[in-house]
Amino acid sequence: MGFFKTAPMRYLLLITGAWLLVFLLTRSVLLITHLNEVSGNLLSVFGVGLLYDLGFLAYAALPLGLYLLLCPPALWRRRGHRWFLQAVLTVSLFAMLFTSVAEWLFWDEFGVRFNFIAVDYLVYSDEVLNNLLESYPIGKLLSLLAMLALILSVALRKPFNAAMAAPLPALRGRLVNALGLLVLAGLSLQLVSQDSPRTQGGNAYNNELASNGPYQFFAAFRNNELDYTQFYKSLPTDVVAKQLRAELSEPNARFIDPDPLDIRRAITNPGTLRKPNIVLVTIESFSAKYMGSNGDARNLTPNLDALRQQSLYFNNFYATGTRTDRGLEAITLAVPPTPGRSIVKRIGRESGFASLGQQLSAIGYDSVFVYGGRGYFDNMNAFFSGNGYRVVDQSSVPESEISFKNAWGMADEDLFKQTLKLADADYAKQQPFLLQLMTTSNHRPYTYPDGRIDIKSGKGRDGAVKYTDYAIGQ
Template sequence: MDLLKSAPLRFLLLLTSSWLVIFLLTRSVLLITHLDEAGSHFLPLFGIGVLYDLGFLAYAALPLGLYLLLCPPGLWRRKGHRWFLQGLLCVSLFAMLFTAVAEWLFWDEFGVRFNFIAVDYLVYSDEVLNNLLESYPIGTLLSILAVLAIALSLALRKLFNAALDAPLPALRGRLVGALGLALLAGASLQLLSQDSPRAQGGNAYQNELASNGPYQFFAAFRNNELDYPQFYRSLPAPIVARQLRDELSEPNARFIGNDPLDIRRVIDNPGTLRKANIILVTIESFSAKYMGSNGDERNLTPNLDALRKQSLYFNNFYATGTRTDRGLEAITLAIPPTPGRSIVKRVGRESGFASLGQQLSAIGYDSVFVYGGRGYFDNMNAFFGGNGYRVVDQSSVEESQIHFKNAWGMADEDLYQQTLKLADADYEKQQPFLLQLMTTSNHRPYTYPDDRIDIKSGKGRDGAVKYTDYAIGQFLEAARQKPWFDNTIFVFVADHTAGSAGKEDLPITNYQIPLFIYGPKLIEARETAQLASQIDLAPTLLGLLNLDYQSTFFGRNLLQDNPLPPRVVVGNYQHLGLFDGQDLAILSPRQGLRRHDQALGDSRESQAEASDPLVTRAITYYQAASYGFKQQLLGWKPAPKASVEISVR
């Protein structure tokens, strides 16, 4: 008897074919709604997509296929087992329809199919589930999907009956079929990966559409960290060491490490140490494009537009990544985005670094990470607690002091009220402070207290942006009445932009964020077009304090005259880039090297060689950062007491 015509495999083919059709429809809908971004010549993506679809089905169908083939004939012929398989078909259709809708929502948020971000969302299910419940009519949506699944299973009733009425194979045939399924799954494991057979470079939307969301989701469990030497192009250590000196040799820096790739150096900032307070506000998902002073006509940011004129404002400033943990990593550790997970989320390896907070705690500052949400999210508590900070988050605040909260945390105005209390307490103790904040209000579901602004809560990003601006205005107005205000530096910077997806793997314009450094008694107000990155913020702040210290920062003091070549580093979970203000070099897995000339304009993509000076610079930053992390060269080493005493005179 032909094994493929047997009841178990006919039922398995019915189920997997249904899944395959849903995958095709999902890809088609995503393509149709993004035709402008996907461009032309997109038909091949369906062929590549089928390979990914079949690869996922080879995994997903294996357990069920083994059960069907090894099910005893007596159990198979029972009426109850037939109803069980009918229910299984219906449930599987519901699961695939739910996955298709989830992919649509994920694509709307990030512009990609599932990746390790989706895995993180599963880990932090409480926040994510509450966010979904507050953002979408989940009950109605699930009901519609359930009705569709039942309707589809009934529509397939004839094929279902025909499959189950087919003859059962002999034991030998069933064993051969089980072995074949196992071999097929094994072959899929060996032949497919997250980045192949998709091409390196090209249209990023097409590359994402060609993949399979569920496949990407499960692959992310295995590939949430990527070993740099294994996946990316490296250069000989002497070449990287020379280039590192060219990138990091500020006039007041002296390298002291023995390893050629050790960037540890002594920074001798001129002038007398001034222990000014620092309040560093990291704003959730705030793109520079929302500001009225940048041309937006919706009047969403009147307070920040006014603050721009009163601050040292950087109008050519870039985030290193696309997620909050990447922004916090860059701002706190001044390190480029190493591939895969950020250091913040590398559980067990997230502490002991020479962070901004650690540097200031060593000279008597109260370094506090103040978060509007719950600090276990994204491993923030462990990261900041292990790197020189004490942590104050939503769980540290009495419910009576929280006037509004949503899935992600308390409203920004409540966060700022807690900040004022912390600053007051430190002032009473005559202790300088670093209060490093992370806001939450500018995030889906975009809800905030009523009667604050003229846009109703929960109506979209515009309202969240305007409320974010409102809360900042109220905070600064209250801070100006405090006795510690004149000796305080206020920093407002975004963790990342509101949307970083584009036709390219690293659309550089979508990484631009604002940076305000405000201190009327301490800093001259002016605007600068200097090309700068989040990794430059920590050394710039320590430079403002005239602090001498041992640095493991890849960033540089933006206020110091030096001949260092301009650059920013940007990345996502796979692709790593270096932008010099005009052109962009991109490093990709499987040793991929590309460059985009005129990256802010027509962005002409071409393949590149490691000898290309721009590519060499990119490799240097990422190879050295990954090496330093792996070899524990970026750890905190307190300076001898005598040297600290000399530095504060």
């Protein structure tokens, strides 16, 4: 009896074939909507993508395949078991559609397939779930997907019935088939590694399109780190060492160690010590492209544009990280993004650094990290408290002092009010302070108090940017 002609295998092929079709359609839609960003041989995207899809399916379908092949004939022929398999097909179709939509939304936000960011979001399920509920019509979307899954399940009744009517192999045949499935799954894991699409080189969009979202998700869950060379340019070590020392050389500084990679310096400053009060505002997901003074015509940032005219403005700054935690560690520790996990999220190894807060605390400052959300997110509380700061976050603020909040935290206005409260308290004690802020309003779902600006809350990032600017102006 042919391996693929038995009832269990025909049913399994029905489900995996549907998954393959969904993967193909997802890849095609992402490609069509990003044609201006891809290049080279597009057929390789689908060729490598097919290998990736098959590799994932051979592994993911293993539990169901073993169950089907080892299911006793008496149980297989029962009407209830047939209904059970029909339900499994319907749930699988729903999972396929849900995964496809989730991949689309994730790509729209991050420009990549599922990666370690998706894994991290599962850790902070409360914020992420509330963010999704506030950002998208989740109830309607899930209902639509469920309806489509039911329609497709009915449409597949003919091949389903044909699979159920196919002959069942004898016990020995089922055991041989199960062994064959195990071997196939093992070979697929050898054939397709986590980084296989990266071997195309060149265009990052091509590489991401060729990958498989669910496979990338489980690979990220296992490794939970960023592919450093994919996201960051690098130079030879000797070039980096020479450039670093050249940029850090100053008349009043000398390097302590002759090792060219050791950048520790002894600095002589005979001047009088100054202790200015410092408020350092870091804005979530903000970019210079939104500023009117940088050419944007939508008048989203009138207050920041006015402030720029009275400020020292660095117009050649570039982001070297892809997420907020990378920016926070760069600003706080003066280090660029490191391979793998950010320092902020290296649980158990995130403290003891010579941070800005630690340096100022050593000369009598009250160094405070003030966050609009809950600081356990991205391990921020542990990072800042372990590096010379005390932490004030949403959980530290009485509900009566929060006028508006969403999934990520309190509105920027409330954050700034808390900052002024902390500043007044330190000033009354004649203690210099560093108040390092992290805002939340400029983040999906882009909601903020009504009546502040002329763009309705929740209508997109433009409104969130303008509200953030408004709050700074206040």
